[in-house]
Amino acid sequence: MTSVPIGRAFELLADAAPDAVAVRCGDAVLTRRELDAESNRVARAWAGRVGHDDLVTIALPNGLDVVLACVATWKLGATPQPMSPRLGSREREAILDLVRPALVVDEAFAAGGLERSTDDSPLPALSASSWKAPTSSGSTGRPKIVRAGAAATVDPGGQVAPFVPRQAVQLVAGPLFHAAPFAYAMRGLMTGHELVVMPRFDAAEALRTIERHHVTWAVLVPTMMHRIWRLPDRETHDVSSLESVLHLGARCPPWLKRGWLEWLGPERVVEVYAGTESQGLAMISGPEWLERPGSVGRGVSGSEFMIVRPDGTRAEAGELGEIVMRRDGPPTYSYVGERPPDRDGWHSLGDAGWTDADGYLYVADRLDDVIVTGGVKVHPADVEAVLEEHPDVRSSVVVPRDDAERGQVVHAVVDVDRSDVTEATLLAWARARLDPEKVPRSWRLVRHPLRDDTGKVRRRHHR
Known part of the structure; x- marks a missing residue:
């Protein structure tokens, strides 16, 4: 036809x-x-x-x-x-x-x-x-x-x-x-x-x-x-x-x-x-x-x-x-x-x-999302993939935070499904699986979805 x-x-x-x-x-x-x-x-x-x-x-x-x-x-x-x-x-x-x-x-x-x-x-x-x-x-x-x-x-x-x-x-x-x-x-x-x-x-x-x-x-x-x-x-x-x-x-x-x-x-x-x-x-x-x-x-x-x-x-x-x-x-x-x-x-x-x-x-990440911390480039998707493998993490968003010493550091916003999950829990999980420069230096834990139904997120809202 x-x-x-x-x-x-x-x-x-x-x-x-x-x-x-x-x-x-x-x-x-x-x-x-x-x-x-x-x-x-x-x-x-x-x-x-x-x-x-x-x-x-x-x-x-x-x-x-x-x-x-x-x-x-x-x-x-x-x-x-x-x-x-x-x-x-x-x-x-x-x-x-x-x-x-x-x-x-x-x-x-x-x-x-x-x-x-x-x-x-x-x-x-x-x-x-x-x-x-x-x-x-x-x-x-x-x-x-x-x-x-x-x-x-x-x-x-x-x-x-x-x-x-x-x-x-x-x-x-x-x-x-x-x-x-x-x-x-x-x-x-x-x-x-x-x-x-x-x-x-x-x-x-x-x-x-x-x-x-x-x-x-x-x-x-x-x-x-x-x-x-x-x-x-x-x-x-x-x-x-x-x-x-x-x-x-x-x-x-x-x-x-x-x-x-x-x-x-x-x-x-x-x-x-x-x-x-x-x-x-x-x-x-x-x-x-x-x-x-x-x-x-x-x-x-x-x-x-x-x-x-x-x-x-x-x-x-x-x-x-x-x-x-x-x-x-x-x-x-x-x-x-x-x-x-x-x-x-x-x-x-x-x-x-x-x-x-x-x-x-192979796709690494968005160019604008790359975090440069202490001269090392960190792709947020690498960190998010590790955090979301944790059984109590529903989603995560990783963004840069300004830092006087390192220029930028890694900041993680994490949606958890249990109130007893702490920053210390996630920090231990990340340290066991990520190179030191990729480990988040600051955290924010939330109890609501971070991405819409298409998986999109506006990172600037979390910076």
Whole structure:
């Protein structure tokens, strides 16, 4: 089958299997035919306000309405611009000033349900010049609006990427206003996946959902993997339906990755390294990772990676430097309101890393997050991985603190699940497992999550 406008793809999928489930969230379910008809009604209600190639800001929590809003937007030949409904007023207004959307679909707008016409007949087949325009996470600064370079067309019978199955019951565990869950869920939906959407991630409920709905494919981040791993009854759940788990979004601690490979089997775990902008993608299978622990793989889908020194020259194999990437074909993105940095076709996510002699990529940490203490460089992810291996630690964030003698020292904010866990307990754990310069010199213990459901954290809030 050839590519068609995304809106038309939903009609074709409904014609092929009208009673197949398209999306479910809790007890609410839409079949393919219902999704097609309901999105037509919503699109017709918005038709006087939304035109071809307009942006529609969608700031809704996970549920059927966010899916309907996106499908209706595509059917109008417009571009969905997912945005977190939890943003503060200042950040929200700054984004809307840049986007200038034709319509803002938020919780106030959708109170009582999305507006609908009585007419559910098909709309003209239109496709926007860009299929999505999400905001970046903002974990390293003000969020950017990233307009995808690909037009709003799709082959509904095709494969989205080599690491995405053609047919799947897909668990949507992350918030759909975030770029990665949005991309994998919506690309899956428009190619025939059944989406099982969690209103909010909960580790125990995720395993119950996999078991109840025979989920075959899930996209997770290491924070989710860690929470699931810590469940005392994890192994009592039947996860045999899972054919593959894809994880991405942050560096996965090797001890946690190895545990998942042993639990599910290496052939059922795939890792991808990429950014919202899709300037490059690396992939590694479980068996490959066991041969090269810590690697995120090699370039796929026309992607090439290189490590550069501070002076811009190419680093040798094994030498730490900045990770840059490029991809065959036209640009994969543009920013709304600013221009991407021009580096002769190479792009950066701001990460440090290295490659081995065979071209496998390893990620150390974000360049901006590196702590220099007494002249020694410390990568926070190395320290966090050790702290989070402690059985009573749910999450941690490591940041620099100014120090008159050493310039900076390592400071750790740690989420613990028991009140009797002390700084002394964690200090002893760290000293037994870390080089002296990596051991935190100061601590703050808390009893609340430090990362959101996508595993993101704004480190500047902890500095």
